Amino acid sequence: MTEMIIDVENLKAHYGLGQALQNLNFGVGKECVAIMGRNGVGKTTLARALMGLAPPQASGSVKLLGQQVLGLPPHRIAHLGVGYVPQGRRLFPSLSVDEHLQLNARKGPTGQQWSASRVFELFPSLGQRRRAYGDQISGGERSMLAIGRALVTNPGCLILDEPTEGLAPAVVEDVALSLKELSREGVAVLLIEQNVKAAVMAADRAYFMSEGKIVHETVDGESMSDEATLGRYLGVSV
Ligand SMILES: Nc1ncnc2c1ncn2[C@@H]1O[C@H](COP(=O)(O)OP(=O)(O)OP(=O)(O)O)[C@@H](O)[C@H]1O
Incomplete structure (x- = not known):
């Protein structure tokens, strides 16, 4: 059986x-x-x-990289x-783009090698704003920096909450392909995404949520961009 790097059982939050x-399992x-x-x-x-961010209050079991994390503080x-x-990106207004990346850079568990310069290769326009402060950059640049800040930690597992919000379509594609590549390098990537194209491009499979529950999971060979599925769970067509 595939080893689960993110393993969630009976997760409830209020x-x-x-x-x-309500009782999420995935x-x-x-x-x-x-x-x-x-x-x-x-x-x-x-x-x-x-x-581990509150609110909400959560109960159940969340194992990340083999460790039970429910109840641990976010920094742990x-x-x-x-x-x-x-x-919302949670950047620091008084730190520059460069400083955000430098302060977070570390070696991770999988031996990937994301550095500030590799982030700037992925996002050349962010590279031109290296000295700008967190409160001086645009919405798209904030998204790029938040993604870059997570990448330079060289994570074993990556959780992204609508990372492509505010990005130009060509940059969305670059981000999606990078996330796919990252997963091929052995990282577990959980991509919360409203942008169907980005999700379809990056993800191997999908869970659909409604009213706090997982109501559908794509099965082998089922397309994430199936019109009936998207219509039913997202109210959109592609
Ligand atoms: N801080 C909060 N206090 C009380 N209720 C909240 C809080 N944050 C979210 N909720 C409620 O929890 C439910 C789920 O919200 P959540 O933000 O997780 O949804 P979402 O799918 O991420 O939506 P969106 O795409 O708009 O961000 C909603 O009914 C929302 O009103």
């Missing part, structure tokens, strides 16, 4: 009395898996629960080799 995730091996669903179905709540989870691209 904000006060409101339950946002796994991600050395592959790229997309989580898709309409606005408000619980995708960001899931990413936050995996990363990150140090296990878990990269995270949060929605």
